[in-house]
Amino acid sequence: MSQSAPDHDYPTVLAQIRTEIQPLLGQGRVASYIPELAKVRGDQFGMAVVTLDGEVCTCGDARVPFSIQSVSKLFALTLAYQCVGDALWQRVGREPSGNPFNSLVQLESEQGKPRNPFINAGALVVTDVLCTRFVNPETALVEFVRRLSGHATLQYDDRVARSEMATAERNRAMGHFMRSFGNLHNPVDEVIAAYCRHCAIRMDAVDLARAVAFLAHGGVNPWNGERVVSASTAKRLSALMLTCGTYDAAGDFAFRVGIPAKSGVGGGIVGHIPGQLGVCVWSPELEPSGNSLAGSYALERFTTLTGQSLF
Amino acid sequence: MSQSAPDHDYPTVLAQIRTEIQPLLGQGRVASYIPELAKVRGDQFGMAVVTLDGEVCTCGDARVPFSIQSVSKLFALTLAYQCVGDALWQRVGREPSGNPFNSLVQLESEQGKPRNPFINAGALVVTDVLCTRFVNPETALVEFVRRLSGHATLQYDDRVARSEMATAERNRAMGHFMRSFGNLHNPVDEVIAAYCRHCAIRMDAVDLARAVAFLAHGGVNPWNGERVVSASTAKRLSALMLTCGTYDAAGDFAFRVGIPAKSGVGGGIVGHIPGQLGVCVWSPELEPSGNSLAGSYALERFTTLTGQSLF
Amino acid sequence: MSQSAPDHDYPTVLAQIRTEIQPLLGQGRVASYIPELAKVRGDQFGMAVVTLDGEVCTCGDARVPFSIQSVSKLFALTLAYQCVGDALWQRVGREPSGNPFNSLVQLESEQGKPRNPFINAGALVVTDVLCTRFVNPETALVEFVRRLSGHATLQYDDRVARSEMATAERNRAMGHFMRSFGNLHNPVDEVIAAYCRHCAIRMDAVDLARAVAFLAHGGVNPWNGERVVSASTAKRLSALMLTCGTYDAAGDFAFRVGIPAKSGVGGGIVGHIPGQLGVCVWSPELEPSGNSLAGSYALERFTTLTGQSLF
Amino acid sequence: MSQSAPDHDYPTVLAQIRTEIQPLLGQGRVASYIPELAKVRGDQFGMAVVTLDGEVCTCGDARVPFSIQSVSKLFALTLAYQCVGDALWQRVGREPSGNPFNSLVQLESEQGKPRNPFINAGALVVTDVLCTRFVNPETALVEFVRRLSGHATLQYDDRVARSEMATAERNRAMGHFMRSFGNLHNPVDEVIAAYCRHCAIRMDAVDLARAVAFLAHGGVNPWNGERVVSASTAKRLSALMLTCGTYDAAGDFAFRVGIPAKSGVGGGIVGHIPGQLGVCVWSPELEPSGNSLAGSYALERFTTLTGQSLF
Structure with missing residues (x-):
């Protein structure tokens, strides 16, 4: 509850966090399954x-652009929801998976309907919606972000996208698997290409x-006053991020x-x-589940030090 | 955020909800796996x-006592956490299961450590902690609640507890399974007995x-000023309820x-x-996942009508 | 053991079987997942x-050509074994799967190594071996058969092959999935094309x-005196057919x-x-596991009536 | 096929096998989950x-009694089949499991019906049949064997049985789990006791x-001319052993x-x-699947050296 802490001294908090996370650097592992990502320090x-x-407060490498990877699933979901509304939930669920993000097991027992839009299979369905709606889904998403x-010039990194496409066999497997259940409407290769490109968007922490x-x-x-989604949808997307x-x-x-919050294997985590x-x-270094190791701890410290959280 | 809505007219809201849920009565199914529960109207x-x-606002059958069933898992968890603190998390996880509440599958692949304290396996571990700490764990829990x-005289319903013990084969299976992994310390029969008794506590909605x-x-x-858990633990238990x-x-x-929130197959759902x-x-009528059908909808309407939710 | 039954009157036995299976016709379901197969009476x-x-004994439609489908897996395996010998078993196991023939679940828990060469995933690995060894793997297999x-002119049915390729999403999923584990060396599309073609070979029961x-x-x-595989390999392939x-x-x-024996969803079962x-x-009508309903019963009666079986 | 090898020189063959298996001794691991078994050299x-x-031919420790463990499942199955005939197959299947012998996963997805009588769950159902039919099921089984x-005086080893009962939590879990599906009729403790006792029968290789x-x-x-089961049933039980x-x-x-063949974790394998x-x-030393390491190889050499096998 924030009512008791009106004036947070964010600069001091961020400086303290930056100090506290230092011992964690070197404890995790940079994602290596995409060669281009493995090159990051x-x-x-x-x-x-x-x-x-x-107000903008930063510390450390907050202006170094990185590959947002799965953080893009949040923006893709929002844009797809703008396109088709609640019909989206016919094709993708809203439950935690209880499984690694790229598992095919549940997809089999649940007839090709992914558990939620933040696991890979679910994000492919979301991307499929964008492929149906837009001629260039990755351009539409870049403009949306x-x-x-x-930030009017941000772009996806084509080298990272190609690197990911070259190693996307498991995502292709999911795509074909969902097509076998009728839950992917566009050709798998098109969906994978759009997906890899939106994962390859480069942004920095401030953006x-x-x-x-x-x-x-x-x-x-808040920056241009446009309504992106209804207040109710904003709450619901937030609930989905939490679970x-x-x-x-x-x-x-x-x-x-x-x-x-939403994390990506590029090491970014966004929250609100x-x-x-x-x-x-x-x-960039991850814990075994695929979330940034120092990043998770930094956010834990942030909510503790500021006394701000949902609960 | 509630700051913009200081004066909720709860009586009017509850009256409206009671009207709105009427069409749902008859659409779900009363839990039948325990004979005593199946008798409820x-x-x-x-x-x-x-x-x-x-301030207390009620509508409908808010003073009719019912079997709290899995809602007791929340109180058992709180009491067990009072006993052993964070050591509890060595024996039970904090992740959604992505599976029915009484599945043994994940228990096998995850070496006898239940995914969270709100599925049956996890609640048995929690109860095991209480069995180690208290001579009469069900009495300790009743007094805690x-x-x-x-409400100084509430009690568990021995007939319901016996009815449940007679049909607790799957819970016994889980108990022995976890013992095979070393994650249950007391005899299975003792743990099951304590578990069935705390599930059989009778309370009404106001309580x-x-x-x-x-x-x-x-x-x-808030009623006697005692600290039950730290503010941080209260937040964390709430997060666990949500996920x-x-x-x-x-x-x-x-x-x-x-x-x-925490639900039970008796048809109760508590939240805050x-x-x-x-x-x-x-x-009492449930949807297929085991939550009260009208109850879930009533809470959805409550957060919508009052504009209050976490997000 | 056959030693006690030197003179089997096969014509009489087959005539009797043909009579006995009549009530089963109409009890199963013709495979419908490939449109071309669904057209068969x-x-x-x-x-x-x-x-x-x-000596050749026949009854009924023994000279009507049909789509051999998964029976081709036996020939593909034999040819692949000729190519690479026991190295094949590094890439595919020899255990029953305990799962439907097109499941991806085990493939995930067993790191992309299919349980055996007679489930779809295993046959794709076998076909991949043929794709590596032969420029036209389907031609090589047709000539082998x-x-x-x-029968010097038998051929695959291109219409069936195309029909299958158009609906092969789940097999494509398996192909990409195995590629993600490094267990498919050729492009998935090439392997699928070769696989669908050899499944589409048309033969009759006598062939x-x-x-x-x-x-x-x-x-x-026996027809030209050529050694196909060693005596030991023949025994081992037979054991694999049995299990x-x-x-x-x-x-x-x-x-x-x-x-x-080896069965196919075209309704054929070969054995020896x-x-x-x-x-x-x-x-053509199948029982739920995918084997010919009348065919399974006919073979059961055959071993009973002639007193011939392995055991 | 044996017709080409009428006079097998078994003593020479066994002597050669005994020499050949020597390098394997020390390569496997004695079963350690039951303390009494872990003591065996x-x-x-x-x-x-x-x-x-x-004719009886032996080599090595063929007259050293050992704990037959799961080999007893074969005898229990035969006796249970004598009791209830094909009705048995309503309660236990005949398919390979594709899973470790003590897994509970399939039991959940297949509604408490074990895949076959040779995995633990299936043997518990078989033992349950014996518990229903006999006042002292272990005595009935010992007399049957x-x-x-x-061998008129063979017996089970009570120390081993007690050792196993003390560590039978996973089997108890299966028992209660099957009871939850209605597929175990006697109290779990009785079934487990009978099961552990028949696993603890001591016999030597000649017996x-x-x-x-x-x-x-x-x-x-062959020793007393009694018919144990029909010829057809003997074939069918043999097929089940093979698969x-x-x-x-x-x-x-x-x-x-x-x-x-049927193996046991005591290191015995019987076949015919x-x-x-x-x-x-x-x-006694096992490979990872639970079969005797040297024993499996010895049988492989036996069928190769004598040219005898089913195929």
Whole structure:
């Protein structure tokens, strides 16, 4: 509850966090399954807080662009929801998976309907919706994220996208598997290409903290006043982030951190505190579930030090 | 965020909800696996809101006692956490299961460590902790719930407990299975007996709304000022309720309702809004996941009509 | 043991079987997942026995060509084993799967190594071996089966192959999934094309009974004297047929019929009795596991009436 | 096929095998989950062949008694089949499991019906049948095995039985689990006690080779002329041994050895060649699937050196 802490000294908090996470650098592992990602220096750390009135506080490498990877699933979901609304939930569920993000097991027992839009299979269905709606789904998504962040030139990294396409066999397997159940409408190769491109969007922590702020702001983009989704949808997407946003560690993340968040294997984690702020932390080394090791801890410390969380 | 809605007219809200849920009565199914539970009339509905300053609003059958069943897992967890603290998490996880509440599958692949304390296997581990700590664990738990609710004479229903013990083969299976992994320390029969008794506690919606209020109040019992758990633990237990409290529908529940909650197959659901209130709804007919059908909808309407939720 | 029954009156036995299976026609379901297969008339039944000294006995539709489908897995395996020998077993196991023939679940827990060469995933690995060894793997296999059967003009049905390719999403999923584990070396599309073509080979029951006879004859083609595989390999392939040749009903089939066999969803089942004969039965209607309903029963009656089985 | 090898020089063959297996001693691991079993010296090896005309050939430790463990499942199944006939198959299947012998996973997805009588769950159902039919099921089974082997004083080892009962939590879990599905009729503790006792029967390799000979002899006990089961049933039980008798290595065992066999974690494996002989090998060190390491290899060499196998 935020009512008791009106004036958070974010610069001091971020500086303290940056000190506290130092011993964790070197303890995790940079994602290696995509060659281009494996080249990133592991000991980087940056964090950005953007309040709804526009204050920006940062520490460390908050202006170093990185590959947002699965964080893009949040933006893709929002855009797909704009396109088809609640019909989306006919094709993808809203339950935690209790399984690794790229498992095919549940897909088999649940007839090709992914558990939620934040596991790979679910994000492929979301991307399929975008492929049906847009001629260039990756361009549509890039433009959408530009508006959300106010950063008019951000782009996806084609080298990373190609690197990922070359190693996307398991995602292709999921795509064909869902097609066998009738739950993918566009050719698998097209969906995979769009998916790999939106995962390859490059942003820095400040951009991402700004881009997620519409969820803290009742669904309205605080930077241009546009309504992105209804207030009710903003709440619901936030609930989904809390229960499913950090892979098979979502329960633990909610327990320790207590805010809606979405992570990516590039080491980024975005989150927000309703009515208050957007936040992004980035550190490339991951814990075994695929979330940034130092990033998770930094967010845990942030909610503890500021006394802000949902609960 | 509740700051914009200081004066909720709860009596009007509850009256409206009671009207709205009428068409749902008869649409679900009363739990039948325990003979004693199957005898309950299905078309009952009651709801109670208790604010932290002690205001009590009710509608319908809010003063009809019912079998709290799995709602007791929340109280057992709190008491066990009082006993052993974070050591508890060595024996039970904090992740949604992505499986029915009584599945043994994950237990096998995860070496006898249940995914969370709100599935049956996890609650058996929690009960095992109580069996180690207390000579009469069910008495200890009953007294704990009496203090939380301020209702000094509540008790478990021995007939329901016996009925459940007679049909507890799957829970016994889980108990022996966990013992085979070394994760149950007391004899299975003792743990099952204590478990069935605390599931058989009888309370009404007002009692339960009062009993859960300590979580909304930073871990302090609002009725007698006792600290039950730390503020941090209260937040964390609430996070666990949100991600795991309503069986394999927790994601959907968070999405639609958006508050920490715990349900039971007796048809009760307790929840709370941090800093504001405890709430309990009861209606015996269940949806397929095991949550009260009318109860889930009533809570969804409650957060919508009052504009109160976590997000 | 056959020593006590030197003179089997096969014509009489086959005539009796044909009468006995009549009530089963109409009880099963013709495979419908490939449109071309769904067009076959379901009430057909043919059976052929070919003894090692060349006697041919038939009944019913034994000269009606049909799509051999998964029976081709036996020939593909034999040819792949000729190519790479025991190295094959590094890439595919020899255990019954305990799962439907097209499941991806085990593939995930066993790191992309299929349980055996008679489930789809295993046959794709076998086909991958052929794709590496032959420029036109389907032509190589067709020629191999021509030599085994002595039928010089048999061919695959391109319409069936195309029909299958158009609906092969689940097989494509398996292909990409195995590629993600490094267990498929050629492009998935090439492997799938070769696989669908060899499944689409058209043969009649007499051809197939002749083609399988090398296994009853110690690995030597009885019709031209060529050694196909060593005597030891012939025994081992036969053992594999017994334990894995009839999908997830292999245990039951061994129990009731007791001879090495391989079935296909086109309704064909080939089998043999070591030292004695090759046999093929065909009837398009399947039981739920995917084996010919009347065909399974016909073989059960055959081993009972002639007193011939392995055991 | 044995017709080409009328005079097998078994003493020479066994002597050669004994030499060949020496390098394997020390390569496996003695079963340690039951304390009493863990005490057995691992480097022992014995083998016995008993032909249907009564010739007995042995090598090594063929007269050292050992704990037959799961080999008893074969005798229990035969006795239970005598009691209830084909009705047994309503309660237990005949398919390989594709899973470790003590897995609970399949039991859940297949509604409490074990895949076959040779995995633990299936053997508990078989034992349940015996508990219903006999006041002292373990005594009935011991007497049954005495008649089969002609060894009138063999007995179970009570110390081993008690040791196993003390560590039978997983089997208890299965028992309660099956009771929850209605597929266990007697109290779990009674069934477990009977089960542990028949697993604890002590026999030597000669006794066991004699006891299995009825299956090679068309269902008739060759030592006293009693019919044990029909010829058809003998064939069918043999088929079940081949497909399911050696845990999750049954496919590989059939492939390499090619005879019906049943193994136990005490290190014994019994098998037979229809019309010819019973065989037993014993060596306590196991491979990872739970079969005797040297024993499996000895049987592989036996069928290769004598040219005898089913195929």
